[in-house]
Amino acid sequence: MGLLSNLGEKLNHIFSKLTKKGKLTELEIKEAMREVRVALLEADVNFLVAKDFIAKVTEKAVGEEILKSLTPGQQVIKIVRDELVELMGGGAAKLEVSSNPPTVILMCGLQGAGKTTMCGKLASLLKSQGKRPLLVACDIYRPAAIDQLKIVGKTANVEVYSESIKNAVKIAENGIAHAKKLGLDTVIIDTAGRLHIDETLMGELIEIKKATKPTEILLTIDAMLGQDAVNVGKEFNEKLDITGVILTKLDGDTRGGAALSVKAVTGKPIKFCGIGEKIADIEPFYPDRMASRILGMGDVLTLIEKAQANFDAEQVKKMEESFRKNAFTFDDFLMQFEQINKMGNIKDLIAMIPGAAGKINANDIDESRLVKFKAIIQSMTPRERLNPDLIKASQKKRIAAGSGTTIQDVNQLMKQFEQTKTMMKNMNSGKSPMSLFGKRKF
Amino acid sequence: MGFFARLFSGNNKTKMSFAEKLKYVFTGSEITEDFYDELEFALISSDIGSKTTTLILDELRDQIKDKKIKQTDKAKELLKDIMKDILKKAEGEDLGFPLVLMVVGVNGVGKTTAIGKLANYFRTKGKNVLIAAGDTFRAAASDQLEVWAERAKVKIVKSSEGSDPGAVVFDAISSAKAKNVDCLIIDTAGRLHNKTNLMEELKKISRIVEREMPNAEFHKAIVVDATTGQNALSQVEQFNEAVGLSDLVITKLDGTAKGGFLLSLANEFNIPVRFVGVGETIDDLLPFNADEFVDSII
Numbered sequence: 001m002g003l004l005s006n007l008g009e010k011l012n013h014i015f016s017k018l019t020k021k022g023k024l025t026e027l028e029i030k031e032a033m034r035e036v037r038v039a040l041l042e043a044d045v046n047f048l049v050a051k052d053f054i055a056k057v058t059e060k061a062v063g064e065e066i067l068k069s070l071t072p073g074q075q076v077i078k079i080v081r082d083e084l085v086e087l088m089g090g091g092a093a094k095l096e097v098s099s100n101p102p103t104v105i106l107m108c109g110l111q112g113a114g115k116t117t118m119c120g121k122l123a124s125l126l127k128s129q130g131k132r133p134l135l136v137a138c139d140i141y142r143p144a145a146i147d148q149l150k151i152v153g154k155t156a157n158v159e160v161y162s163e164s165i166k167n168a169v170k171i172a173e174n175g176i177a178h179a180k181k182l183g184l185d186t187v188i189i190d191t192a193g194r195l196h197i198d199e200t201l202m203g204e205l206i207e208i209k210k211a212t213k214p215t216e217i218l219l220t221i222d223a224m225l226g227q228d229a230v231n232v233g234k235e236f237n238e239k240l241d242i243t244g245v246i247l248t249k250l251d252g253d254t255r256g257g258a259a260l261s262v263k264a265v266t267g268k269p270i271k272f273c274g275i276g277e278k279i280a281d282i283e284p285f286y287p288d289r290m291a292s293r294i295l296g297m298g299d300v301l302t303l304i305e306k307a308q309a310n311f312d313a314e315q316v317k318k319m320e321e322s323f324r325k326n327a328f329t330f331d332d333f334l335m336q337f338e339q340i341n342k343m344g345n346i347k348d349l350i351a352m353i354p355g356a357a358g359k360i361n362a363n364d365i366d367e368s369r370l371v372k373f374k375a376i377i378q379s380m381t382p383r384e385r386l387n388p389d390l391i392k393a394s395q396k397k398r399i400a401a402g403s404g405t406t407i408q409d410v411n412q413l414m415k416q417f418e419q420t421k422t423m424m425k426n427m428n429s430g431k432s433p434m435s436l437f438g439k440r441k442f
Numbered sequence: 443m444g445f446f447a448r449l450f451s452g453n454n455k456t457k458m459s460f461a462e463k464l465k466y467v468f469t470g471s472e473i474t475e476d477f478y479d480e481l482e483f484a485l486i487s488s489d490i491g492s493k494t495t496t497l498i499l500d501e502l503r504d505q506i507k508d509k510k511i512k513q514t515d516k517a518k519e520l521l522k523d524i525m526k527d528i529l530k531k532a533e534g535e536d537l538g539f540p541l542v543l544m545v546v547g548v549n550g551v552g553k554t555t556a557i558g559k560l561a562n563y564f565r566t567k568g569k570n571v572l573i574a575a576g577d578t579f580r581a582a583a584s585d586q587l588e589v590w591a592e593r594a595k596v597k598i599v600k601s602s603e604g605s606d607p608g609a610v611v612f613d614a615i616s617s618a619k620a621k622n623v624d625c626l627i628i629d630t631a632g633r634l635h636n637k638t639n640l641m642e643e644l645k646k647i648s649r650i651v652e653r654e655m656p657n658a659e660f661h662k663a664i665v666v667d668a669t670t671g672q673n674a675l676s677q678v679e680q681f682n683e684a685v686g687l688s689d690l691v692i693t694k695l696d697g698t699a700k701g702g703f704l705l706s707l708a709n710e711f712n713i714p715v716r717f718v719g720v721g722e723t724i725d726d727l728l729p730f731n732a733d734e735f736v737d738s739i740i
Contacts, residue, residue, distance in 0.1 A: 041491075143588075143589030145582075147586075195696065227702075228669050258671070
């Protein structure tokens with residue numbers, strides 16, 4: 001995921017200089033802010049949004065309060081974080097439900113933003129919440145768009161309504177009638193991607209809006225969008241009065257400045273984000289968590305939630321004890337792999353561990369290697385797993401043969417194991433992310 | 443009227459916000475610090491990125507000082523030359539045939555559409571074109587490509603969703619050899635560039651092409667969406683590392699047509715911009731020309 005972590009790393013770097021010093025002068029703050037500005041621009045935050053942001057933060061940071069403070073660096077970080085949270089807009093937003101069902105959700109956005117995929121994810125999410133959604137295929141322009149929605153609908157196990165007529169407004173209306181007939185409570189309308197300056201197609205969207213009276217009009221925005229994000233947000237909002245934004249492709253390495261820009265210019269909440277290729281890869285958008293991620297504070301809350309859903313409490317306790325005693329064995333290592341697999345993409349997890357963002361480059365981690373590593377550990381005897389020192393050249397040869405790998409692979413795993421052990425040791429001396437799990441009831 | 447001039451003239455739906463912003467910068471008044479601030483704003487707003495923007499501004503300051511220029515309108519020509527120099531670094535040699543063109547890129551950039559247009563371009567140049575539907579990942583991707591192959595009046599080799607892209611490419615190569623194809627265009631799955639599996643898949647396809655068609659000119663083109671911001675650099679960097687890119691294809695340069703990252707790309711990589719796509723019809727993907735591009739935006 002690396003959600004905005006590049007920006008976080010940069011800000012971390014800037015403020016590591018600040019934190020080390022005692023008191024700040026006005027000049028130093030301005031210097032730091034200049035670097036923050038460059039970081040924001042490199043992250044594709046809109047020029048004017050960044051300028052505004054910097055002005056606000058500088059004003060607050062240069063104030064008397066901060067200069068009197070004993071740890072001005074910390075205070076600056078807090079101010080930057082608070083401003084980021086504010087910029088991305090208050091608390092978490094939920095989907096509105098119509099008092100007169102079906103609730104209509106109209107999806108819109110540029111071409112290639114990921115609308116069709118997001119329709120499927122949204123349908124799947126609603127279904128898991130006990131709703132009965134219907135997908136309506138109104139993208140009558142892009143070749144095979146309707147087929148794509150049908151496949152996505154099949155994966156989500158949600159019915160897709162489509163017609164072969166060339167009238168998107170009519171299809172939308174008929175789709176809603178179809179939902180009423182079947183007693184379905186939510187209708188998600190997929191529309192054609194369009195440029196925000198395309199008058200004709202924007203006109204079509206306005207017509208669909210008039211005909212369907214949607215409760216939610218969600219603008220799908222590619223997190224990789226550049227400076228133009230503000231114009232896209234502004235145009236769609238002016239024409240359609242959108243109710244919210246969905247940010248897609250956040251699993252890429254984009255710094256996602258578009259999230260900041262769109263919120264700032266539309267004032268509409270970012271409701272969800274797309275975080276992967278699978279149908280379940282959709283997540284509510286939490287500005288406070290996002291801001292923490294930006295600043296490299298890690299996304300502890302999401303990690304805990306994921307852990308709660310997937311971690312086996314007993315095993316975690318055992319593993320944590322191993323860490324504490326520094327008696328980390330291959331069994332623990334294997335367990336760790338399995339737990340992580342259950343929790344999802346390992347890169348996502350790294351981005352969420354406080355302090356890990358800058359230290360581990362998520363792109364260095366090759367997931368296919370984990371499969372190999374698992375096979376190697378499973379080819380070890382129970383004694384070897386408990387006592388890695390027993391593994392010498394002849395054992396390595398046997399393990400490699402047993403797991404269908406090479407001795408180099410086994411060596412690599414041994415090295416990785418030692419590194420993990422050391423890392424865990426270091427984490428124990430500081431604040432361990434695992435100990436956070438321990439404090440919570442599962 | 444040239445291609446880009448046509449693109450940025452009022453006739454179609456596009457407008458070049460970059461050009462509009464610059465209009466207010468080069469007013470002919472005296473050069474002050476405000477001028478540089480305004481110019482910086484215009485450049486960054488076009489996704490040129492702060493690194494390349496700084497480079498352009500520094501160069502411009504130097505030249506303005508050297509040449510003792512006092513008025514903003516005189517600085518305009520200097521800026522154009524600086525931009526042209528940067529973009530010229532990325533002009534490519536002519537393509538040779540038989541050509542195998544593997545098209546890569548992240549999802550949603552318009553890869554499939556670009557391939558349809560490329561196929562049409564080469565066919566109208568009298569080439570015998572074949573498309574390999576190597577995106578077996580995205581739902582309905584090969585159906586979409588098939589529609590484009592029909593529009594471009596070229597043949598396509600495809601197989602079912604979820605099958606091995608390497609096998610599709612192998613079949614397409616066999617067919618290309620048998621039918622004396624001049625230009626084989628390979629579509630690949632559009633996935634985010636930080637997914638290791640995809641990069642491995644692309645390397646595998648490359649190996650198959652190199653082994654089976656050693657005498658063909660093998661190009662690897664990345665498709666980049668012009669509305670993308672600075673992440674375009676990361677996309678190019680990572681695909682380049684994985685497969686060694688030879689060309690850039692920029693899509694969706696219509697719209698508000700930012701595409702300023704073309705300059706950052708040219709500045710940071712020596713990969714030629716081969717084609718740019720500026721609309722939705724089949725014949726609006728055309729070869730890139732640095733001079734014409736700069737002349738039409740400023």
